[in-house]
Amino acid sequence: MAVNYNYDAFIPENFMPQMRFDKSPALGKPGPDFPLWKIEDRSETSLHAVCASNALTVVEFGSLT
Amino acid sequence: MNKLADDYADRGMGSIFLYTQEAHPGENYPPLTSMEQKFANAADLRDKLGVTRQIYADAFEGDCHWGYGSMPNMTWIFNAKGVPLYKSDWSDAASAENAVAYFLDVETRRKSGEVLVPFNVERLDYRNNDTRAFFEGLALAGPKAVEEFKKAFG
Secondary structure (H helix, E strand, C coil): CCCCCCCCCCCHHHHHHHHCCCCCCCCCCCCCCCCECCCCCCCCEEEEHHHHCEEEEEEEEECCC | CCCHHHHHHCCEEEEEECCCCCCCCCCCCCCCCCHHHHHHHHHHHHHCCCCCCCEEEECCCCHHHHCCCCCCCEEEEECCCEEEEEECCCCHHHHHHHHHHHHHHHHHHHHCCCCCCCCCCCCCCCCCCCCCHHHHHHCCHHHEEEEEEEHCCC
């Protein structure tokens, strides 16, 4: 886990260690599951539980900034 | 990406937005210090930028984001068993739609009796590089975010 995940400045020392796409999970094998929270009511679910609802699920990662 | 979600909603495709960290913290959206702040910023994303897909918040320290490579604006497509079928280090609706259409067709082909097995492929996709829109979005965070990006990338 990144020590400074919620960094306070967009500088290379902070964001470059997070550019880890080459270390991301392989396709075709079960991906890791993680808890997620619905923003409206803070109810907890998980990535796999969300995916189970449909044949395919598109997941866009990001933020307002 | 909202349009992609709408266009394929009745064809077995779900679509979510997973809120991570503030990639470009600024005066208006400073770095996250709590889950409450994360929920509030995610609500702003919905209300101010019009994200119509269900938004979920990742853990405060970005466990899911980190687990999938922690790129700031990436897209993954999963099947119902949580198996990733597609990953993109930048979100692009045309690229994602191309993949969705392909995978839905695979299911149609299987139902028609074709025997299909997976194989690995790599390719480069291409996206529009709308610099003006990017900086307009960045400005929402505040001048600090704009200056830091310019300093990092010129």
